[in-house]
Amino acid sequence: MPDTFITIKTLDMDARGVGHLVNEDGSQGKVIFVEGALPGERVSFLSFKKKKNWEAGRMTGMRGQASSMRVTPRCRHFDVCGGCSMQHLDPSAQVAMKQRVLEDNLAHIGKVRAENIMRPMYGPTWDYRYRARLSVRHVAKKETVLVGFHERASSFVADIVTCEILPDHVAAMLVPLRELIVMLSIYDQLPQIEVAIGEGLTVLAARIMAPLTAADAVLMRAFADRWNIQWWLQTKGPETAVPYYPIGPELYYTLPEFGIKMPFKPVDFTQVNHHINRVLVGKALRLLDVQPDDRVADLFCGLGNFTLPLATQAREVVGIEGSSALTSRALDNAKANGLSEKTSFQTRNLFEVTAGHLVALGRFDRMLIDPPRDGAVALAEALAALSTSHPDLMPKRIVYVSCSPSTLARDADILVHQAGYVLKKAGVVNMFPHTSHVESIAVFDLP
Template identity: 30%
Template sequence: MPGEHARIQVVKTNKDYGYAKILERTETSPDRVAPPCPIFDTCGGCTIQHLAPDAQLAFKRDIVRHALTRIGGLDATDTAPTLGMTDPWDYRNKIQVPVALQNGAFAFGFYRKRSHAIVPMEHCPITDPLIDAIVQTARQIAEEKGIQPYDEQRHRGSLRHIMARIGKQTGEVMVVFVTKTDDLPFRKAFIDGLTSRYPQIKSIVHNVNNRRTNAILGKESRTIWGRDAIYDKIGGITFAISAHSFYQVNPSQTEVLYKKALEFAALTGKETVIDAYCGIGTISLFLAKAAKHVYGVEIVPEAIADARQNAERNGITNASFEAGKAEEVIPAWRAQGIAPDVIVVDPPRKGCDAALLDTMRAMQPQRIVYVSCNPATLARDLKTLTADGLYQVKKIQPVDMFPQTTHVETVVLMSRKDK
């Protein structure tokens, strides 16, 4: 970690970087702490759990600053301190655990980093304790009944994953069983065993995934007990969460992130806003509370259907949603005379499509608010947006959405230079 020295053995060198094995640590950072998770060094999920919380926040700020400087060629000196959590544990509202046949036995846990070998897991300290316990109970039922775990090599067996989600504000829980087979063996035992013990469970879903794929969920989901969705609230807005819904895994920090995006948007109630990559409308509905009208676009039709329902559920009438590629829908809106004062983008890790960046510059909104989960692609896109001098970066705010990991979210405010 930063500040440490070690004797290493170089195993591979490339033009710009190399790989090495640590033989002996000769200087230890004062920020090194004992990780509480017993499988920390083999799981590969929480890669900086051994770094003290305050040092994690400083580390993530440096990640953002270095990316914006090296890749984007920007002055990131004024990057704000990372916004962290008071208690950076038990925050995940979703857990999805693979089940497999490993060495001829039932295996349940997380994949070892860069492999599909399962590391047995009894407890995950960054996951909500209730759903952590529920998946362990489901595992016990599966083992007691002798259900056939999925054999990835031979593409045989039944149970592939056990997933659970919780509404952190409502306490409602959904459990999802993913199988290769069209039926869920011992279905009644799972339903009775879970619902009798955990009254918080409001939905049990069976998902069928019979493909050879790394994707967890298949296309077909059937509700076998309770409701099709559970509900949660962020910032007073209620969201329906189905088995397939994208919903941020750390809702308390999501509220911090979205409030910062809303602050940067500086809405007065008179603005037209476009929300690219709007998902199920989480940011859009936040913005709609302070804007004249919000237009959201998302490539996944099911997410747009969820966004419309979420708007209706919350009585929000000044938000419109359209399914399609942002780089195609937004130019069409422009042709219809829709002129945004603010554009908000929250793209996937690969960043914004080049055509969308060109469209944003052509539409010349007063402000662009960029929400990013990948500092590298953020830096690349900001370099493009600032290339002709029309826009300048005004504020950079990292947010720690995923404590104990190297991932960091960033909110950036860009303003037109004539404004």
């Protein structure tokens, strides 16, 4: 049976080429999503998922000329590993695609359009990933252990020996890690390793399901000495992670523009791309345009990534987070940076916040929102209710940092059409090059 070829018209949010089959009468048939295909290319494909109105598949061949946006993937494992999905697309085209995704989501989900589209924020496109969760899998048939990311759309661990988005010194450890784990007594009870890189220190946090033996300890310590890393061990949830060897050095990253040193644990949420995080924090604060007499709220504050820089500019900053452990450590970070007099932290479930809660917090001149992928719909609805009940308490400017364009658009709909804000600016942040992940930032003003 001859291959079926389709013409790719566009890319979807996962960087898959989108085309259509042609029916026998010449009409447009079902939509096909093709991994590895780019707009303008005529490709054949192998389907791995079929539904009534669409199919998903992988490109198997091409007829005619390749897209001008196509580049040769740098990583030898690109076709198998799920760590990246866009290395075949020119980096500038990747960012343009993410900008289109953001604008389309704002228009179609939020029914809003930014008055100004900001230039994208760029950074290094290789060796940028300073945090990663590596899966570990013992493969009995091959009598080996695999360490890396999952295969594409699979629960299997990819058989990789290097990685182009991890810093070189971490990529160089992938094979030695496999060799180490094979020698451990718990080779089949170590499901993952968290990688966390700070200033001058790399930590590997091993999730272990059984205790180490004395022989295991000797091997682990020798590995740490050879590769200049620090081991942490995690026996259950993230709260059980503790330093193992060597004891002493502390993980931290810096925000030099603001003179901030931020300690963190390897299992904490921190941005994976330190360079872009510095750019993002600086940009967010410039957009927020904090004045010396302003009282500012930092919602979903985490360890204080935005809170502490804000405290160098504002009269008072209140950081709010859902975890008391995080707010306690954020306060410790504020004290360590000499900013505790201008900061305070509260523990509150921001997914259940109401207008009454905002009234109790008092008036904020400006607000920074940095939620997880679920977004901040309850907060947006609370601000909408506040605009009616206590309009004098509304912050005059909001900067919203988002890791999901769809939830940003949903919340923008509420902020603009119910709370009365104007979407002044929006733009993308290329926090995760070569992936389809879209980080973005938006500015909302009261008219």
